[in-house]
Amino acid sequence: MKCIGSGGFSKVYLCETLGQYFAMKVMNKDQVMRNQKQSIVLNEKAILMKMNSHPFATKLHYTIETEHTVVFVVEFCAGGELFNLLKQHRRMKEHQARFYFLEILSALHELHSNGIIYRDLKPENIVIDHQGHVRLADFGLSKFSTDDQHNESFCGSAEYMAPEMLLRYCELLCRKGHRKELDVYCLGALLYELVVGIPPYYSKDID
16 A cells, blocks of 8 residues: 555555555565665564464464566554654653553563563554554664573664674673673663663763
């Protein structure tokens, strides 16, 4: 029906069939291969399948592969992003923030129970269904990781980055990498933004 989002090598379309709406993430195979993102696409599919039964994670309905594209057909959440809701209201009352916080916490707990670090928790990656409940979306940066594994890759969004991620980037102290505790920091930063209106260390200067 229309394009509702885009990323580095994908576009997301709102589509309808037999009276039911879906969000269709279409990834260009050539761009995926050129940027060596095959493992990221396969990883995202595996995590979506692992989380498919959880009430606060995006539901994967179909995967489709054609000669030129790979497609994830997922649940369409008519409420849009939590980011837009926050932008509209500026900040939330404590009981409203608690409601969203607990649903997001439940989804993160399920991820961690399955050995997955989310790594990019922010209002733009949380969508709201037609009943007002949240769905954790976009598992492109998520990773399967054991409790004793220290991950070295640098990723995430500047406003919500945990200290261990920044220390890894700046090469300060000893380079120990990050584990699932990184998500706990991001959840705290998100809660702060819900009740205050801006992230805890917000600056227009990303550096």
